[in-house]
Amino acid sequence: MLSQSAPKFSSTGTQATRIVGVLTIVVMTWVVISGLVFTPADVVQGESVRIMYVHVPSAWIAYLAFIVTAIASAFYIFAKRHSLGFDRVAGASAEVGVMFMVITLVTGSLWGRLTWGEFWQWDPRLTTTAFLLVTYIGYLAVRRLDGSIEQRARRSAVIALLAVLEIPLVHFSVVFWRSLHQRATILDPNGDVKMDGLMLFTLFSGVVGFTLVFVWLILHRQRTMLLSDLANQSGLDAAILARQNESVSN
Amino acid sequence: MKKTVKKTGRSRVASAVFIKDLRIEARSRVVTNQVLPFAGLIMVMFAFALDNDDVLQRVAGGLIWLATIFSLFIIVQRSFAIDTSDSALDSLRVAGIDLSAVFLGKSIALSLQLIALDVVLIAAAFLLYQVQVSVIGLVLLVTCVICATTGLGFVGTLYGGLTAGTNGRETLLPLLLLPVVAPVLIAATRATEAAFGSGGAAISEGWAWVGLLAIFAAVFGVGGSLAFGPLIDE
């Protein structure tokens, strides 16, 4: 029902999210400064290795996000009580995952231009990543199809589980496809980076920082989804009442 | 009051749906009169665009499967348009029919139509692109076509069912299907190239790809029969 008094709590933030948020800002600031200034240039790759501190963590977190989506979808489908909370986590995680995957592809192609001289190579890892991105863009499109909230949850959970089935198939076919025709040794961007302590630590902080970003975004996004579902619901209560009054007055 | 209709066997439902789909196709001839010319046109247009016999021989396999996948989108949408135009799909849902059997019936009908399409496309490749094939190559080619079309039939029906009756299905279907069928495109292309001996590929290379196609078909056959009901229901 529409509230009589305006709700006092007008955000999705809590003590916990604020702590995560502050931590995120601290860690990310450190990653940016250390990645750009403190860490040394690579012997082979030169300065361009600095892109690694944002590229590699965002790729990892994108994959993490898609795994979270799959797990949450499985919980939604297989748990006795089909709890919509799992669906919201799955959706929020996929959205964040798509964002990180776009970051990964953009930073990766910038890095590729510097090291290989080309923005794009038909390397198995790149190709799989591109297919994966399109798959999850499709997943998000399925979430926007019209229908009830339960319908959305069920459809998207099925699609998420099918997408997980598809990841190994796409990956192996692409790896197999390339390996038959050319050796992919020079294409491996991480193979020839010699890491010293600070570089490793910065990369590690990058992973931590991006994970914090992920957690913070998921918490807020998932609550925002709940709010907008509830907002529809509260409109519904008013609508039921209005419709009943309508029938009485007739 | 309590006399309930006895549940019909899955194979019976599947075969009824299969016969129904093929009979409608035999009568309306949409695949033969529209999709087939469309796919043939793709092959001819590529011949114009590439205009080089050596290149055409090399890429013949890829073109066949690209044309197949484009035709798949049309056939899938047509197949579900038949079921949704007079709400027959709703009637099936109301009647409590085993939807996984509907899935199987529709997939197999779809695969058969794709096989017929591929036979014509491969014949076109022989005529237009001057590809050669040995007897062993032909065995490989036939196996590849069967495995690939089975897999395409399963995924096509699965995602076609999901998008049937929704807004924007014409664009959503390719968006969902393209990344999923990527392995089929790659594997079937490589196997066909091996069968044709394009670019010096050996026939033995092709069988590994056919194996991948078989795995793909199995995964989506099982996944599809489980998922199809929940997807189109509600």
Place this chain on the structure above:
Amino acid sequence: MQDAGFIFASYIITVAAIVLFAVGTLRRAKSSAKVVEDQHKPWI
């Protein structure tokens, strides 16, 4: 130097994408939090 431009670009794109996503989420949260009563917000 071309390298520097590319490196800065990749950092800026990363940070900008994250900030935009975060700001968008918070703004949507604020607008829909106004219509929902506090008792329905389990995180309070």
Place this chain on the structure above:
Amino acid sequence: MTVEKVLEFSDVVIVYDNFPAVAGATFSVNAGEIVLLQGANGAGKTTLLRACAGLLPIARGSANVLGCDLRLDRLAVRSRVGLLGHANGLFQDLTVLENMLFWSRLVGATRNDVDQAMDAMGLSGRLSETQVAKLSAGQRRRCALASLIVRRAQLWLLDEPHAGLDAQGRDELDRTLRAARDAGATVIFASHEIERASALATRSLVVASGTVKPA
């Protein structure tokens, strides 16, 4: 013999596209009744019928059809009801007989059941070999009703069954529905033609703004 309740709705709310198309419907239907739902367009008749068939989720309230709780298991009721909406659910490129045989294979009915149903609907003879696309509206409607007979539906849910039929078709439809009732089916149908429909129905209900009241 106690009267068997085929359908029992209590304070049922059905949400369709975020709109409470049915906002608190309470009514029940006994076995063997022919119930007419009257009401203006947009009153919620179609939504109500589709929900009875287990096609739409029940948002609130309790709903029981043929002994199945629709809130718990909407699928259980489905094989036992027949819904005929504005569309007929037929395949246009197939003949009448082929449509019937398709349904009979799905539900395990015999050829004899099919012949009987087609006889009852006056679809035997040359008509049975005609493609559905070439039939008149009334013939299609009869074809759709025949498929309900083949499916042995215990509860018939008909949305505007008289729409698009000529005088003869309407008479036939009325006869069919009475025959179906005599054969043990219960019928709930929506109609705008109050006079004709009231003569057919054993009881009338008024649907207005998503609620149900006795006429």
